[in-house]
Amino acid sequence: MTDMNKDILADEIFSRYGAITRARGCFLYTKKTVRLTDMFREGGAAILGWGGGSAFTMLKNTLNRGITGTFRTEFHPQLIRAVSLLLDNQKNTRTLRVFRSLSALRAECGEDVAIYTPFDPDNTDYSTKDAVAVVPPLPWVSPSYALLAVKANSPRLLGEGSGVRSSGESLLSIPAPMAAGMCRAIYDVIKAQGEWREQDFFLYDPVLTKYWTRRGCYLFPKVSRERYADFVRHCLDCAIVISPDYDTPSLVPFGADRGVFTALKNKPFEEER
Numbered sequence: 001m002t003d004m005n006k007d008i009l010a011d012e013i014f015s016r017y018g019a020i021t022r023a024r025g026c027f028l029y030t031k032k033t034v035r036l037t038d039m040f041r042e043g044g045a046a047i048l049g050w051g052g053g054s055a056f057t058m059l060k061n062t063l064n065r066g067i068t069g070t071f072r073t074e075f076h077p078q079l080i081r082a083v084s085l086l087l088d089n090q091k092n093t094r095t096l097r098v099f100r101s102l103s104a105l106r107a108e109c110g111e112d113v114a115i116y117t118p119f120d121p122d123n124t125d126y127s128t129k130d131a132v133a134v135v136p137p138l139p140w141v142s143p144s145y146a147l148l149a150v151k152a153n154s155p156r157l158l159g160e161g162s163g164v165r166s167s168g169e170s171l172l173s174i175p176a177p178m179a180a181g182m183c184r185a186i187y188d189v190i191k192a193q194g195e196w197r198e199q200d201f202f203l204y205d206p207v208l209t210k211y212w213t214r215r216g217c218y219l220f221p222k223v224s225r226e227r228y229a230d231f232v233r234h235c236l237d238c239a240i241v242i243s244p245d246y247d248t249p250s251l252v253p254f255g256a257d258r259g260v261f262t263a264l265k266n267k268p269f270e271e272e273r
Helices: 006-017 053-064 075-088 102-109 176-195 202-208 225-237 258-266
Strands: 020-024 027-030 035-038 094-099 131-134 146-151 212-215 218-221
Touching: 006 027, 006 225, 053 176, 075 094, 075 131, 075 146, 075 176, 094 102, 102 131, 102 146, 202 212, 202 258
Parallel strands: none
Antiparallel strands: 020 027, 027 035, 094 146, 131 146, 212 218
16 A cells, blocks of 8 residues: 555554544644644645634634634635735736536536645746636635636636536535635745745754655655555554645645654665665
């Protein structure tokens, strides 16, 4: 087996350390009082950390107001403005359609839709893309909404047979509390992208570049695909959680002291066996 799914990863964590009792930043705290450094962070959903910060505060405050039905609220147009700022610096206002997952969006709309990547190492100019898929970086596993953001004059929207008009659901399918949290999460990413630089990412290179190729904050494995599942387990033994999927990069642990890699440094993974 080369990869493991998230359920197997959860089982591997539980068998070693017990249940997760708390999550904050890039750390998971366990029943056996071991702190794990989380470099998977739900495939990027928790790229800014597990605390959720002001995004969860917005979600909770809106939930307390009881506006959870399918009616228009102030948060749905705010979400459009947030996505427009994220992709186009608000030079364009995009039309948004909602999908229940990124995989559902791609199955419906094709592989040529650009996928927005926070802290994009390729520095993609998303303002040039007619259609962009955005998964708001809210650390909430389910439902994991994906937004299709389409320029108003795009052939995808106007052309016969494009499917965009009828694809997905309207913004009203997102409950107002979730829309509020997603909106704030997008603004948090915009702020972080203006503050975090390369010097915030290369701090961990002395240990990590033995096992990964780093591009910005993303870590791509150097370990062979055939040994990757063994490497995931080895990292767990060193209190480090990495992506269980070979093709999904792990993440630099923003804010963690380099000492979290002491066990991995002292007990290196051997590729050959």
